[in-house]
Amino acid sequence: MKKTFEVKGVDLTSLYGVGDKNILFLETQLPLKLNIRGNNIFCQGLKKDINHFDSVLSQMIDSIKKGNTLSTKDITQLVMINESANGSSENSRKNGTIENVLFYGKKGPVFPRTDGQKALVKSFLKNDIIISVGPAGTGKTFLAVAYALALLEKHEIEKIIFCRPAVEAGESLGFLPGDLKDKIDPYLAPLYDALHELLPKNKIQNFLDRGIIEIIPLAYMRGRTINRSAMILDEAQNASSIQMKMFLTRLGIESRAIITGDESQIDLPTKSNSGLIDVLKILKNINDIGIVKLDEHDIARHHLVKHIIDAYSKSKNK
Numbered sequence: 001m002k003k004t005f006e007v008k009g010v011d012l013t014s015l016y017g018v019g020d021k022n023i024l025f026l027e028t029q030l031p032l033k034l035n036i037r038g039n040n041i042f043c044q045g046l047k048k049d050i051n052h053f054d055s056v057l058s059q060m061i062d063s064i065k066k067g068n069t070l071s072t073k074d075i076t077q078l079v080m081i082n083e084s085a086n087g088s089s090e091n092s093r094k095n096g097t098i099e100n101v102l103f104y105g106k107k108g109p110v111f112p113r114t115d116g117q118k119a120l121v122k123s124f125l126k127n128d129i130i131i132s133v134g135p136a137g138t139g140k141t142f143l144a145v146a147y148a149l150a151l152l153e154k155h156e157i158e159k160i161i162f163c164r165p166a167v168e169a170g171e172s173l174g175f176l177p178g179d180l181k182d183k184i185d186p187y188l189a190p191l192y193d194a195l196h197e198l199l200p201k202n203k204i205q206n207f208l209d210r211g212i213i214e215i216i217p218l219a220y221m222r223g224r225t226i227n228r229s230a231m232i233l234d235e236a237q238n239a240s241s242i243q244m245k246m247f248l249t250r251l252g253i254e255s256r257a258i259i260t261g262d263e264s265q266i267d268l269p270t271k272s273n274s275g276l277i278d279v280l281k282i283l284k285n286i287n288d289i290g291i292v293k294l295d296e297h298d299i300a301r302h303h304l305v306k307h308i309i310d311a312y313s314k315s316k317n318k
Helices: 012-016 018-029 047-065 072-085 090-095 115-126 140-153 180-198 201-209 241-248 275-282 303-317
Strands: 002-006 033-037 040-044 103-105 108-110 129-133 159-164 213-217 229-233 256-261 289-293
Touching: 002 047, 012 018, 012 047, 018 033, 018 047, 018 072, 040 047, 047 072, 072 108, 103 140, 103 180, 108 140, 115 129, 115 140, 115 289, 129 140, 129 275, 140 159, 140 180, 140 229, 140 256, 159 180, 180 201, 180 213, 201 213, 229 241, 241 256, 241 275, 256 275
Parallel strands: 129 256, 129 289, 159 213, 159 229, 229 256
Antiparallel strands: 002 040, 033 040, 103 108
């Protein structure tokens, strides 16, 4: 199949690259034969690959019109985004643009796939403190980790600190085998999981060894002032009010704080107040603090997870 694409309304050098390097690179990424003559691009290949090229080219043009420059990394991202969007919902395809890519991980670009996730990413970019609340599987932790890594990559911060409350949920720390690190690591596993989804194992270890990434229990934050860093508090529903205040007041110069939690999964003793519940009330009217609530429509795990959460919610209301 052959098709000609006419390029209009955009600077050709910006789109094609110096020496047409962008188009030449794109030809290596897609099983197509591409030729340029002025503002026409002649394309030869299978129909599905030509359609893929059409989508990528349109988004390249949109990006140039918005004043962006295109690198080979940007083009790779666009190729992968459009591949992952094949067969996806219209909403996923709409969100899959360079401007919405949060971080480019080892498995490809990370971008919001639902309206709730899109609102969360917008809040990341707008606020210094973000509180994200929602059920399991809505991407709260994963997107927070991706955002922190993006800040690190752009040198907007120097360090990432991940922490969780080490709250016992049916099993005592004292009865777990090993030293203190062995006892604590199970509580921090979801943060490690998110990192391993986004970065190669050797890079994670390098960051940990150099102290660029810290993964610690919430109690270890006491007494510190955290400058030029991203602080992420995960499972915040299990932090007490005192712990929540302690975490938020660690925020130093050029730092950002992200709090994630699920109001339906509080493991604290009955008489204890969840710091997450309190902070949603106390800080709701302060500028530069974003509060984003996700729901079952934002769940990105196995399709049954959404039904399970819905069923439990209905049973509690009876």
